[in-house]
Amino acid sequence: MDLKQIGYSIFRGFYDSFSGMITILYLDKEINERKINRVSPTRANAVRQKLDSRESTPIRQLKKHEESKVTKRIIQCGVLNGGIFLMSILLFEYGLLPTINKVFGYIFGNESFMGKFVWSWMEPMLLLIFRTVWVIPLFLLSKLVNALWFQDIADSAYRHSRGRPVFAQSISKLLADSIFSIVIQFLFLLQATAVSYIPIYMVGYTLSLLQMCMLYSLYAFEYKWFNMGWELHKRLSYIEANWPYFFGFxxxxxxxxxxxxxxxxxxxxxxILFPFFIISGNEAIPIQSPSGYPLHVFSPVISISNMFFSRTIGNPKKTPTHVQK
Structure with missing residues (x-):
């Protein structure tokens, strides 16, 4: 794969990453139209008339049941993570703390030793209380809620473009894939952090940025690939083999x-932004490297995945052919 192909793949991935922001404008409408068209034409027309009239409570309930929640979930993610969580941190650190500092300055004097001494232990204490009582609990709650909302968005988008998901063959395999995926992502974060400490700054920063870009691509595409029935080692190998596109994405x-x-x-x-990238990943068609030219940025993480997942979980021992029930 030459430099021209690499450059085009990176640009195409970068371009496709923004497609979710455009797709969301009409995604809910198309999903709702498909739900209505699943019934007979006569009933579909009746449902449309009822939904437009909004004359009674049962009709409004019917509309509520049929409407897609993609836009609603995206708005909820923005309100929770931006309007509540992020704004509370910014207001505390850039509003409340400076205000208290100024009050101490008025009381003790801006350059007084006592004022600086009191503030030197007051500020860390306030930060500790705020992060313990508010930030950490809300952070954990938002992670749980975001995971549910992200899955809801991904499932709705997948059903709209590809139909019913292909689920794992067993609950144990599904659980093992999910747990091992989290472990691999954690190991990959450690790997990306480790390469950032390479003494040559630009080399370390570039390698760390490359790996983080591909990890974010894995986050976005994993929902679609999981619904397609792809196992973890296949997902990692696919991203590594076609790294220019996923780097741009x-x-x-x-x-x-x-x-x-x-x-x-x-x-x-x-x-706040990730729901758009989930939709972008669902709608995008990655450009595959014609020569299968991998850049081994997932190693050794992908080696660990192939060693434990593909051999132990992905390919369980088969029953011998000569054994008959």
Whole structure:
């Protein structure tokens, strides 16, 4: 694969990552239209008339049941992560703390030793109380709620474009895939952090950015691939083999989350924007590398996945052919 193909794949991935912001404008409407058209033409016309008239409570309930919740879930993600979580942190750190500091300055004097001494232990104590009582509980709650909402968005988008998901053959295999996926993502974060400490700054930063871009792409595409029945080692191998496209796809999210040095604020930004990237990943058709030219940025994580998942979970021991029941 030459440089021209790599450049085009990166650009195409970058372009496709924004398609979710356009798709969301008409996604709910198409999903609702499909739900109405599943019934007979006569009933479909009657349902449309009832939904438009809004004359009674049962009709409004019917409309509520048939409407897609993609837009609603995206708005809820924005309100929870941006309107409540992020705004509370910004107001506390850039509003309340400076105000209290100024009050101490008026009381003790701006340059007084006592004022600086009192504030030196007051500020850490206030930060500790705020993060313990508010930030950590809300962060854990938002992670749980976001996971449910992200799955709801992904399932609705998948059913709209591809039909019913292909689920795992067994509950144990489904659970093992989910748990091992979390472990692999954690190991990959450690790997991305480790390469950032390479003494040559630009080399370490570039490799870390590349891996984070591909990890964000894995986050976005994993919902679709999981519904398609792809196992974890296949998902990782596919991203690694076609790294230019997925590098471009994950680049916007990596840039947005790098804007703040605070990992909490970056997490809020991620949770606000990620639903759009889920839809983008569902609608996108990745450009595959014709020569299968992998850049081994997932190693050794992908090696660990193939060693434990594909051999132990993905390919269980088969019953010998000569054994007959």
């Amino acid at each position: 994950g680049l916007p999210m990596a840039i947005f989350t790098e804007l703040s040095p605070s990992w909490i604020i970056s997490g809020c930004v991620f949770s």
